[in-house]
Amino acid sequence: MSARLWAYLFGVELALLQTGAFFHLQVRLTAAYPSYLTVLLTWLAGSIIGLRLARGGASLGPVIRWTGGALVAYYASYLLLRAFPYELTLLPLHGGSTLAAGIAAGVFFATARRLFLSASPLFFWENNGFITGWVVGFVGYTLWAERFTLLAPPVGLALVALAGYAAWRRAHPPFIPAAR
């Protein structure tokens, strides 16, 4: 259960970072397509990079470090938006924030895979968490706006770290899958 809970909470955290970034960009930079495309492409590219970075890794540390790094980048992007609103030339820098979140996602999948015999429940629970986080992110923004988008992700990260620690301790020694 704890590995599944970890995957679920990680999905929630990713969605909180993604919806928060969307809302910040939509309000303070532009709601136009370049914002959406930047978030989408950097997220996907970051995930590919994260999968490569975590190659052969077998500990919780990189997941927490990269997710923490993504959170720092998220706040940096927000501060940049407050200081330079509507400045489209800074879009690549804001893309750096979602790239970091994508890397965290890739590192997570490559690392968490060691706790699952089948890949199916890993993706299943992470995706369920993502859906939950998407709804929570939307409702949270609607009700509390930036107070929510700024406070929820660190709370999510704390829960991810706790659940990850529990899952990692429980599944010792971890299963190590390899290609045929």
Added chain:
Amino acid sequence: MNRSDPPLQGAPFAFPRLTLFLAGFALILLQFFMIREISALLKGTEIVILMVTVAYFTGSSVGYGLAPHLSRRGVRIGAAATLLIHLTLPFSLRWIGGWAADYSFGATYAIALFVAAFLLSSFFSLLLPRFIDQAAGGEGDDPLLSLYSAELAGAVAGAGAIWLVAPHGPFAITLLYEIVMAAVTALVMGNGPLSVAAALAGVAGYALFFSPLWDGSLAYYYARLYPLRDPVPLYSAYSPYQKVDIVESARGRRYIFLDGLQNYGDVDLSAFNAYLTGVPTTLNPQGKVLIIGSGSMESVAAASPVSASVTTVEIDAAVLAGARRWMADVNKLERATNWTPVIDDAKRYVGATDERYDIVILDIPAPLSIQVGLLYSEDFFRLVRSRLAPGGILSVTLAGTFEPDEPTARTVAAGLIRVFPQVVAYTPTWTGRSFALAGEKDAFTPEEAKEAVYGVEKGEFSFYDDAEVRAITGDKRPMTYDDMRYPVKRSMRRVIVRTWMGDR
């Protein structure tokens, strides 16, 4: 470790990386056009788009959950069934949804959300965990790394393809999707070139019938959902923001629909443009005009002859392209030599520009989404005020009738009165909608404003001076960048009314 996970059934599939690359490519395309198609079917507002998106991602969970339980034959049947269903979806959903709406619009909701949750993305998400599990257990890197990377790389390529193909219309993007889906199906079926050839031939045959099926289903849907007799589709586009349709009724009137919501077409919507543009340009003639939004671009025809220059800022290039081609009779853009179109988000444009305008016209739909709500917010009005020239005027619809018990109009007015020293409102009797003019104290007098409205109305209208506007608005909370509850609440109310009270 979850030792209870069931073992895989059947022999491994061939070409897993190529299959996953194409699956990632197809998924992004599918998300792009089907979320818009289903949102339009349900008359997309903020809550509708959220529900459809959540249902779509739920489909992925359905696939992930089913992956280890299906036999190889089961996956193949799933592939063939998905291809067949997806070939019909762009049309069949409209026929089924339009038919169901005759009984209850709630039934249309249920059907659309069921399709989104179970019949869109679920097949694609079967593949990744399935392929990872079939390759696990050997030596070398975890197969998740290369296989998930292949799917993600496909998604990146798909996003690039959308950028290139979407401007060429729904046929191009739908056909591209069906071709890729056919290739995925052929790879999963595993009969080699024969399978690929058969699937592609099927898609080619389908392409021949695309236009009549598209037009027929669209006409059926709009005839059922709106009181339009024999509508003829003229233009459709999947833009990055919404689905855009322009149709012509049997009486020759043209209608614009954005995500299934009527944006232009009725006589009162035409009058809407006359008030919104005609009144401020009468008060402040030969000025520099900024029009935000505009849809049909009819307001350009009203503003251009009586203004020094007209700039429109429209976020969606597909709306502008449709208006240029199909609304030329009403917008007369070819005559507007002092008109400059800008494709941009209005917040960004107004926030970044150094220009000062004599008139700013907010020609946008009612606030049923956060994106539109932001343009009715106190913060945006403040931004607009900072870009008005001395004596400049903001002209805006109140998106409802300005009365003590009408929440939308008072919410919009609440933003205006917090920003502008002078706000007046008027309600022409035959439109039932109210409009407001806002500016500095010396921008206009109430008498001048009343006279300008009379110039357009020629009849009865209710007029509210600044004191009356403030009294009727009372302590209503405005929309702000930090408070977007109102458009979400209004969108939610519409969903409830439509699903449970039968109103279309």
